[in-house]
Amino acid sequence: MTAAASRPVSIKVDEEMKARLNRLAEARQRTPHWMMREAITQYVEREEKREAFRQDALKAWEAYRATGLHLSAAEADAWLDQLQQGNDIDPPPCRG
Template sequence: MVRPMSVKLDADTRARLERLAESRRRTPHWMLREAIVQYVVREEKRETFRQDTLKAWEEYQATGLHVTADEADAWLQNLEEGNDIEPPECHV
């Protein structure tokens, strides 16, 4: 079910939105919906990344397993050169 929601914009922002919508041959309503959808998708990805980061940090704190930056850089360098090698082993 689609339900309306209002957004209050200052006059300058509203005018800019209307000019942009006109240049894109869209309605201001369409532009607002598109902007909100893109924002929500981006922020959901950002939140997923944040949660994954927190889980990785907690796992590191619990186990101490890691690879050094030099080990990761060497692995990435091999990948860039076209060598499909396994990632370095995690260690304490």
């Protein structure tokens, strides 16, 4: 969304939160408006990533339920240990 396409939105915060926001904005030499936009942007980006992770987990669960294919925790750990050591190896084959 470009700046020209931005639309004002209002939110209600109590006086204590408003004062905290103003103090932090002053300390950071930013406006309260900038601080709120930054907070919302970071929150939405984090929650989008969290939701994508959740959706991937649900897809993986459904794939497991449909096929029964899996790795044991020990197999996965051994593979991840190899990757961490810099060995670019393929994952072990899934078993049913």
